[in-house]
Amino acid sequence: MTIHGYSIIHSFTHSIIQSFNHSKLDPAPLLLTFKLAGITSVLLLVIALPIAYWLVFGKFKGRGVVEALIGMPLVLPPSVIGFYLLLAFSPSHWFGAMIEEYLGLRLVFSFPGLIIASILYSLPFMIYPIRAGLQSLPSSLREASYTLGKSEWQTFVQVLLPNCKPALLTAFVLTFAHTVGEFGVVLMIGGNIPGVTKVASVAIYNEVEALNYPAANAYAMVLFAITFIILLLVYSINNRLLRVRQPA
Amino acid sequence: MEVDFTFPAHSILALTGPSGAGKTTLLRQIAGLATPTSGRVVFNNNQWLDTANSIHIPAQQRHIGFVFQDYALFPNMTVLQNLEFALPKTHKSELVGHLLETAGLTQLADRKPHQLSGGQQQRVALARALVREPELLLMDEPFAALDPDMQLQLQDLLLKLRRERPFTVILVTHDMGEIFRLADQVAIMENGTLTRIGTPSEVYLDKSDSQELIIFGEVLTIEKQGETLLAQAWIDGKIRQLTIPAKLENQMYPGAKFTLHYGDGEVKVSGRKDRPPTADR
Known part of the structure; x- marks a missing residue:
């Protein structure tokens, strides 16, 4: 990193620390945001891998319907998703009632509810890059593995996944960053219970409403800085990985 | 596409003809990577495919080697790892070392495929296809992308490997020199049908022209x-x-x-x- 970039980040951190000191800022919403983003990204990676594989290599009709459904969060207002999830999660609805009866979980205004909502809301951000990564691999790699006696599973784990690392990294980080940036869905189904559902984006909104601009600024700058650094790292790593893969 | 032919085991069959004639498709169907709407594939009395009786042995169980036109080496693995990946648990690992040595790859064992020249990649592809000691080796225009010297070297390597352990080869090629140098039998495909099959001399040499x-x-x-x-x-x-x-x-x-x-x-x-x-x- 250049001296210039370093000094920008340095003054950035400095002003963030100052804002925390001046306003006696509560770090809980930030920690909650990154906890939510981390758990969502890990769970979604596990869920998305088989779905992406199935979309690329599966033989079935109605692929278009599945792809359209997965892409819905890209175009729908978050409040629409939040609204329907709020209805579905409520104990008076059969889904919410079933979850509460069998798992003892209440999903409305709770952290587990936020995770499920975030998984649904970030679905395309995880699935689309992985699908694109798998599609970009030459089909001969998969076929070569089959002719060497390897099963679909062995081929997926040992050949396909290691060769689309840039796509996996992009998918994971986009999901993480997108979950950090969630607002509408979280507000609809989580509300702002401190330490449970009050994430940073909601905290910013609250502080602005209370005309407490320095606190809002501190939260906002932390989100800005961290998401920028994450994206910067991803793109530099991906550029390096892609350069390595060019034939000598 | 409609094809019906039989040829002796442990020989080399060259499959040739204009592009789009169905050579690669036929090769893939023999390998089990593609399925014809109807037909039978029998190798050494083993039924690999019989659509009439719903027999379809997957590619994994056909015990073949396949050398792809683009070599299909796994970019995430070194040369050695590419070969070891192919090694079944029941096989001895000395075989990998022996194949590396025969193909002149021992020095390159720790390189990744993108660090190799075309000829070296092709040698890895050939060695990897033979790790499972297949009875049948299928090759899709394996030497087409190489310069003439390298083509000769690789053809020699193929013949050398076959002297060590005989196996049947079906090879798609457009190269007349390759057909005469390697093939015991040549089959010409046109528009999805097999128009001629025989030894290269039988198929190509026209006696009436031989005075000129x-x-x-x-x-x-x-x-x-x-x-x-x-x-x-x-x-x-x-x-x-x-x-x-x-x-x-x-x-x-x-x-x-x-x-x-x-x-x-x-x-x-x-x-x-x-x-x-x-x-x-």
């Missing part, structure tokens, strides 16, 4: 010696000396591109104009 020899080239220098001309000419990448009748003087001049026909006790130049009248000597 045709040479293409370009004249470099020419010298008259009594009733004959002594020409130095560029033929097939080399400078060669030709003795030709003096009556061809007008057609054989420095810079002239020629097609010489030797036959019926006479030498003719065809398809060439006489020396341009303005030519400056």
Whole structure:
């Protein structure tokens, strides 16, 4: 990193620390945001891998319907998703009632509810890059593995996944960053219970409403800085990985 | 596509014909990577495919080796790892070392595929395809992307490996030299059907033409010696000396591109104009 970039980040951190000191800022919403983003990204990676594989290599009709459904969060207002999830999660609805009866979980205004909502809301951000990564691999790699006696599973784990690392990294980080940036869905189904559902984006909104601009600024700058650094790292790593893969 | 043919085990069959004739598709169907709407594939009395009786052995269980046109080496693995990946748990790991050595890859074992030249990648692909000791090796235009020297080296390597352990080979190729050098049998495919199959000589050599020899080239220098001309000419990448009748003087001049026909006790130049009248000597 250049001296210039370093000094920008340095003054950035400095002003963030100052804002925390001046306003006696509560770090809980930030920690909650990154906890939510981390758990969502890990769970979604596990869920998305088989779905992406199935979309690329599966033989079935109605692929278009599945792809359209997965892409819905890209175009729908978050409040629409939040609204329907709020209805579905409520104990008076059969889904919410079933979850509460069998798992003892209440999903409305709770952290587990936020995770499920975030998984649904970030679905395309995880699935689309992985699908694109798998599609970009030459089909001969998969076929070569089959002719060497390897099963679909062995081929997926040992050949396909290691060769689309840039796509996996992009998918994971986009999901993480997108979950950090969630607002509408979280507000609809989580509300702002401190330490449970009050994430940073909601905290910013609250502080602005209370005309407490320095606190809002501190939260906002932390989100800005961290998401920028994450994206910067991803793109530099991906550029390096892609350069390595060019034939000598 | 409709094809029906049988050929002896432990021989090399070259599959040739114009592009789009279905050669690669046929190869993939034999491998189990593609399924025909109906048909049978039997190898060494093993039923691999019989659509009428719903038999379809997957590619994994056909015990074949397949060398792809783009080599299909796994970019995430080194040369050694590519070969080890192919090694079944029941096989001895010495085989990998032996194949690396035979293919001249021992020094390159720790390189990744993108650090290798085309010829080296091809050797890895060939060695990897043989790790499982397949009875049948399928190759899709394996040497097409290589320069002529490298093609010869790899053809020699294939023959060497077959001397160590005989296996059957089906090879898609467009190269006439390769067909005559390697193949016991050649099959010509056109528009999805097999039009001829036999030994290369049976299929290609037309006895009625064998009296005639045709040479293409370009004249470099020419010298008259009594009733004959002594020409130095560029033929097939080399400078060669030709003795030709003096009556061809007008057609054989420095810079002239020629097609010489030797036959019926006479030498003719065809398809060439006489020396341009303005030519400056």
